[in-house]
Amino acid sequence: MRIFNCDACGHPVFFDSVQCVHCGAALAFVPELLRVAALRTAPDGSAGAQWTLLTDKAASAPRYKLCGHRGPVGQCNFSLPASDPQTLCVSCRQTHWLPDLSTPDNALRWTKIEAAKRQLFYTLSKLGLGPEHRQEQPRFELLADLPGQAPVLTGHANGTITLNVAEADDAERARRRMALHEPYRTLIGHLRHESGHFFWEPLVLRAGRIEDFRTLFGDERLDYGQALEHYYRRDRSDGSWRDSFISAYATAHPWEDWAETWAHYLHMVDLLETAASYSTSIRLPASDGQHPALHMHDPFERGASRDFNAMLEQWVPLTLLANSLNRSLGHEDAYPFATSAGAVRKLQFVHDMVQAGR
Ligand SMILES: [Zn+2]
Ligand SMILES: [Zn+2]
């Protein structure tokens, strides 16, 4: 996620900022513009209910209102057009079921999940897959385990993404990460993965690319339940899967392979955008000192080439840098994966499907 600047004073502000820490300007993310903007009360606005962009002084400047989930619980900083009859922003309204928010734990979990969901929303919009581009959007159900009932399984079915809100607890997520021998488990990772299941149907199946998909990922008509059961029983310690898969879990079923590859593609897009917004350039150390400096580019910036090979060329050194920075601080690798040639071919396929679906 890139950084932004305050329209009032130029100080850096973040995607989730609600106020500039430097000058105090009220801030909101404007989905139509895909940016954080400083707001001012519209000249005839009723007690702050309507806002305009600080930078738009015209009398006819578009009016905005703040998402109904702005505030201590929810903490949504998205805005919506003042004329919109809805009270919730485009991201919050995609959540159809919430856990019982009367328990403080659930309120905190929900707030964390919505923050990750807004990050996903941003990337998908940037890729041209957001609600302004296509009507068909995922619905979300954020559910908590209830005593005496079957545990809530995170997953996707018929356009609905279900997330067990326990995944928002750091301790619980770390426990599951170790129990399942996964090197990486994050909220945004879950959401990116599940969004891959959602977009498989429109971008691959209905786009007439199923034969190309099967050539690379295998036949998805394989019994899904059996495949998963087999995956959890199998010994994966030899690591030979690395030649063709982005992660061990990708070996479970062609659909999981696609969703894992999709998630990694979204990691790639977001990390490159972040690095580009800080004007990062990297020169890998070499014994002969000959490596040229690589400048990080935002692949989905307006006018960018979106050349997959250029993305990949920047991605590898960038993950090395991110991992090295993490190790300096005593953290584990930020990106604990190595991208093999087989995994790269699948990433390229995801890139091509995204480009075609724009
Ligand atoms: Zn400011
Ligand atoms: Zn919202």
Ligand SMILES: [Zn+2]
């Ligand atoms: Zn999955």
